[in-house]
Amino acid sequence: MSSSTTQIFKNPRAKHNFQGRTCSIAGVGSYVPAKIVTNADLAKIVDTSDEWITTRTGIKERHVAAENEFTSDLGTAAAQAAMKKAGITADQIDLIIVATITPDMPFPSTACLVQRKIGARRAAAFDLEAACSGFIYALEIGQQFIMSRTYDTVLVIGAEKLSSITDWTDRNTCVLFGDGAGAAILQSRENAHGLLTAVMGADGEKADLLFMPGGGSRCPASAESVNSRMHYLRMEGKETFKNAVQAMQTAAEEALRRCELDISRIKCIIPHQANRRIIDAVGERLGAKPEQLFVNLDKYGNTSAASVAIALDEAVESGRVQRGDLILLVVFGAGLTWGAAVIEW
């Protein structure tokens, strides 16, 4: 980018005679299903209220996919929007990574189904599972292929049909989640820093805070697994909340430290959209001003791997983020997993 912006941060990729290319986001796109479920709608099926959901989470409504609309459909729509904005065709795509915890089926990968739908016949394709942190994990992995000159164009997607693993009788969880997808086209852009750094972390000791017990090799689908509702996600809300705030703060600080950036230089902070109180607590701990934080969870709830991708697309579309601005993505999810990325847009 311009010489004025190059002076305000250190590019950690550029040290030690770095020979790779930089990696930029050439276009982002998103898609949410048409159907909207409001808090008032939920109050008709579980013992809750708009007032409780709004004050405890900040969520007002969420989008829910149709019965015949699957994660690969949501991901495909987001991918096509991102491809259009990047000005690329399907045959240019070398690799497709889909971050999801709600694949269409355990195998083949949702990435292969997206590959078929968009007609990206040259592309390799695989899924990545890092729960709500998946989009940053996918960005970081995708960028490795660009930097190493292995590939020129990588499509990364965060897509979820969380309504398919939500227990609609459990008020503790069903009010929190929604369906949607976001996608980004990664390419190298001349004279641009792009993705400056990405932090990824995990703590498997806390795997039991947020999980889905059924449907895997430990507890394959059976009448018994369905009767005991093992095919729905389960969560320890309070502990998850505390860990989310701590992990997001630590990840964001590490990403900023690597770039020698003060939080005040970040034009837009795009946090994982799980809970308004988590976002505010992380913003406060980072010393950010409220206007630096991008929030859209009132409209979508927590869409897991799609969350920051949808938010990034909206931030760009609304003009909150302009070319050359610095943005900070910060995420947290089951695993536990977390991540943060600094991007010169």
Ligand SMILES: CC(C)(COP(=O)(O)OP(=O)(O)OC[C@H]1O[C@@H](n2cnc3c(N)ncnc32)[C@H](O)[C@@H]1OP(=O)(O)O)[C@@H](O)C(=O)NCCC(=O)NCCS
């Ligand atoms: C789930 C969450 C909103 C609950 O908020 P909280 O302030 O921790 O609420 P508590 O767990 O203390 O529950 C308080 C009460 O509200 C009740 N409650 C839970 N969900 C409710 C709902 N939808 N409507 C009304 N009451 C509800 C609980 O049963 C509890 O009642 P009790 O005191 O009689 O047992 C919050 O813990 C949270 O957001 N956690 C993180 C979740 C998350 O982000 N997960 C994804 C990470 S990627």
